[in-house]
Amino acid sequence: xxxxxxxxxxxxxxxxTSVKIECRSLDFQxxxxxxxxxxxxxxxxxxxxxxxxxxxxxxxxxxKDKFLINHASLTLSTLTVTSAHPEDSSFYICSxxxxxxxxxxxxxxxxxxxxxx
Amino acid sequence: DAKTTQPTSMDCAEGRAANLPxxxxxxxxxxxxxxxxxxxxxxxxxxxxxxxxxxxNEMASLIITEDRKSSTLILPHATLRDTAVYYCxxxxxxxxxxxxxxxxxxxxxQVTL
Numbered sequence: 001x002x003x004x005x006x007x008x009x010x011x012x013x014x015x016x017t018s019v020k021i022e023c024r025s026l027d028f029q030x031x032x033x034x035x036x037x038x039x040x041x042x043x044x045x046x047x048x049x050x051x052x053x054x055x056x057x058x059x060x061x062x063x064k065d066k067f068l069i070n071h072a073s074l075t076l077s078t079l080t081v082t083s084a085h086p087e088d089s090s091f092y093i094c095s096x097x098x099x100x101x102x103x104x105x106x107x108x109x110x111x112x113x114x115x116x117x
Numbered sequence: 118d119a120k121t122t123q124p125t126s127m128d129c130a131e132g133r134a135a136n137l138p139x140x141x142x143x144x145x146x147x148x149x150x151x152x153x154x155x156x157x158x159x160x161x162x163x164x165x166x167x168x169x170x171x172x173x174n175e176m177a178s179l180i181i182t183e184d185r186k187s188s189t190l191i192l193p194h195a196t197l198r199d200t201a202v203y204y205c206x207x208x209x210x211x212x213x214x215x216x217x218x219x220x221x222x223x224x225x226x227q228v229t230l
Contacts, residue, residue, distance in 0.1 A: 110160045
C-alpha cells in the first residue's frame with residue numbers, strides 16, 4: 001500500500017519556540033493532505049485540510065496563525081506549531097490522499113509526538 | 118457524513134474470529150463504510166471499505182446489512198498484534214471534493230491468550 005512518512009517521530013521543544021513537522025507521501029502524489037491531532041485516550045481530531053498549491057482550510061476552533069500549514073508540492077506538507085505552549089503537547093498525525101495503485105484512498109503517517117516543556 | 122456508533126471495547130481470544138459491529142443508521146446512498154485501526158502510538162491503518170456488497174481482503178471481511186444501516190468487521194483469526202482501536206467511518210466519495218475522514222471513539226479490541 002501507499003506509504004506516508006513523518007519527521008520527526010518525536011520532538012521536545014521549549015515553550016515559546018516553534019517546531020516544524022514534515023509529512024511526505026513516498027510512492028504516490030498526494031493531491032490532498034490532512035493534519036490531525038490526538039490527545040491521550042482521545043480520538044483523532046481533524047485540524048486542517050490542504051490541497052497542493054492552495055491555502056489550507058482549518059476546522060472550527062483551530063488557529064491558523066498558530067498552526068501554519070504549507071503544501072508546496074504533491075509529496076510534501078509541513079505543519080509548523082508557532083509559539084508552542086505546553087497545552088500544544090499532543091500526537092500530530094498527517095494523512096495524504098491521492099491515487100496509488102489504482103486506488104484513491106487516504107493513508108496515514110506514523111505520527112509525531114510533540115512535547116512542549 | 119453519517120454518524121456511527123460502536124461498542125467502547127471488546128475482548129477476543131487469540132485464534133478466534135473477532136466480530137466488530139458498527140451502526141450507521143443515517144447513512145445515505147452515496148456513502149461508503151470505512152474501517153481503520155490504530156495500534157497504540159501509531160497512525161491509523163486502513164483495513165477495508167465497502168458500499169453495499171460484502172468485501173474481503175487479506176486483512177478482514179466486511180459484512181454490510183441489506184438496508185446498509187449497520188456493518189460488521191470480521192478478523193477471521195485474531196492475533197495479539199490485532200489489539201488496537203478500530204474505527205468505523207462513513208464517508209462520501211463525491212468526485213472533486215475533499216471529503217474528510219471523521220473519527221469517532223472507536224472500539225478498543227483486546228486480544229488475549
